[in-house]
Amino acid sequence: MTTAAAPLTARVPGSKSITNRALLLAAAADGVTRLRAPLVSDDTLAFRTALTDLGIRVSGTDEVWEVTGTGSGPVGDARVWCADAGTAARFLPPFAATGRGTFVFDGSDQLRARPLRPLVDALTGLGVEPAGGPDGVLPLTVHANGLAGGEITLDSSFSSQYLTGLLLSAPLMREPLTVRAEGLVSRPYIEMTRSLMHHFGARTRQDGDGTIRVLPGGYTAADLTIEPDASTASYIFAAAAVTGRAVTVPGLGTGSSQGDLGFVEVLRRTGAHVEITESGTTVTGRVDGGLTGGFDVDMGDISDTFMTLAAIAPLADAPITIHGIGHARLKESDRIEAVARNLRACGIRVEEGQDRITVHPGRSSGAEIACYRDHRIAMAFSVLGLRVSGITLDDPSCVSKTFPGFHEELRRLFLDHTTPQGI
Numbered sequence: 001m002t003t004a005a006a007p008l009t010a011r012v013p014g015s016k017s018i019t020n021r022a023l024l025l026a027a028a029a030d031g032v033t034r035l036r037a038p039l040v041s042d043d044t045l046a047f048r049t050a051l052t053d054l055g056i057r058v059s060g061t062d063e064v065w066e067v068t069g070t071g072s073g074p075v076g077d078a079r080v081w082c083a084d085a086g087t088a089a090r091f092l093p094p095f096a097a098t099g100r101g102t103f104v105f106d107g108s109d110q111l112r113a114r115p116l117r118p119l120v121d122a123l124t125g126l127g128v129e130p131a132g133g134p135d136g137v138l139p140l141t142v143h144a145n146g147l148a149g150g151e152i153t154l155d156s157s158f159s160s161q162y163l164t165g166l167l168l169s170a171p172l173m174r175e176p177l178t179v180r181a182e183g184l185v186s187r188p189y190i191e192m193t194r195s196l197m198h199h200f201g202a203r204t205r206q207d208g209d210g211t212i213r214v215l216p217g218g219y220t221a222a223d224l225t226i227e228p229d230a231s232t233a234s235y236i237f238a239a240a241a242v243t244g245r246a247v248t249v250p251g252l253g254t255g256s257s258q259g260d261l262g263f264v265e266v267l268r269r270t271g272a273h274v275e276i277t278e279s280g281t282t283v284t285g286r287v288d289g290g291l292t293g294g295f296d297v298d299m300g301d302i303s304d305t306f307m308t309l310a311a312i313a314p315l316a317d318a319p320i321t322i323h324g325i326g327h328a329r330l331k332e333s334d335r336i337e338a339v340a341r342n343l344r345a346c347g348i349r350v351e352e353g354q355d356r357i358t359v360h361p362g363r364s365s366g367a368e369i370a371c372y373r374d375h376r377i378a379m380a381f382s383v384l385g386l387r388v389s390g391i392t393l394d395d396p397s398c399v400s401k402t403f404p405g406f407h408e409e410l411r412r413l414f415l416d417h418t419t420p421q422g423i
């Protein structure tokens with residue numbers, strides 16, 4: 001009789017979304033906040049530096065970041081570099097608008113290509129006169145003199161990040177802010193935003209029609225331990241599924257505020273065994289590393305993980321369709337197009353529509369994957385590379401946006417151990 005091997009324990013770094021929200025909340029709060037286990041990666045270091053540009057003191061070690069909040073919006077003039085970080089470009093202009101001074105936001109060519117128009121329109125509606133590029137993209141100048149609050153309608157069909165940005169800064173406004181978000185995508189991120197705002201003492205209310213109201217009153221410093229990143233964990237879970245291994249991510253369990261943990265429910269449909277407890281999540285792949293296909297799944301709420309599924313879908317026994325992901329075309333790359341091109345380069349049949357992709361089963365060949373400087377393309381196809389020889393990346397280091405140690409961790413877990421397939 002053979003006994004199942006004990007699960008491997010993965011080391012998944014902190015959540016980008018929680019780290020960057022917590023940085024802003026701590027900066028806006030009155031007092032000193034300690035953030036334990038923050039993500040240390042390009043996106044969070046960019047956010048931290050941007051806050052420093054805005055006059056906020058952040059110190060400490062890689063294990064604990066100490067933020068000295070000012071209890072108000074920033075004061076003084078500043079140029080703020082957002083690098084590649086969508087969260088910086090969408091969360092920081094509303095924060096700046098609650099302060100006093102002239103703030104100029106800019107970022108990389110990749111970030112300059114990503115839409116900001118709904119946020120620019122919302123700030124205009126709140127009485128700021130932001131000056132953006134002609135198409136409502138970076139660079140963006142905010143002449144700030146505090147915000148009164150009020151009622152606005154926000155186009156949230158490209159991204160939920162505009163709504164998060166406005167909500168995070170609302171307690172610093174003089175009156176309540178009421179936002180009616182239309183066409184909201186990536187919905188779980190808004191619950192994460194509200195729950196972190198409550199942790200720092202803010203009061204928010206959601207009405208039945210989805211309208212959110214935030215009361216003024218500022219924030220109070222509140223220490224926080226940041227949980228591992230669920231989007232990052234998707235690569236580890238998918239790798240377990242296709243290698244027949246059992247892998248546990250500790251610290252990512254039933255209490256998680258990250259919608260992307262829902263990716264494991266998609267893996268369950270492919271035949272993987274999933275166990276979520278208070279202390280962590282374990283995924284165990286089928287012994288043969290095979291996947292059950294033949295389903296259609298809406299991943300609109302968890303679109304950062306759609307590439308993780310699409311990249312391993314050729315290993316399934318029937319086609320897999322993913323829909324509801326049109327907004328994924330507006331991220332670091334046009335992700336539907338990038339995944340389709342790369343899978344075709346591996347000899348896989350793919351059909352794509354504006355908001356969907358269908359991946360057919362097939363014997364994938366090796367190919368050089370074009371990463372388009374998109375960390376998630378690099379990480380998703382690395383998982384396929386555990387099963388298909390000859391897969392290489394044209395830009396392996398782009399993973400540093402969210403997981404600088406990704407390649408080492410994938411190797412430690414899946415290549416330094418013998419798997420049931422002998423991979």
Ligand SMILES: O=C(O)C1=C[C@@H](OP(=O)(O)O)[C@@H](O)[C@H](O)C1
Nearest residue numbers: 017158159160161164186189304
């Ligand atoms: O609020 C956040 O932290 C994020 C929201 C999502 O973006 P969209 O709302 O643009 O889909 C997600 O893709 C991104 O990685 C992080």
Ligand SMILES: C=C(OP(=O)(O)O)C(=O)O
Nearest residue numbers: 084085086087304331332
């Ligand atoms: C879309 C992403 O990032 P950003 O925060 O730049 O939007 C992502 O990490 O997949």
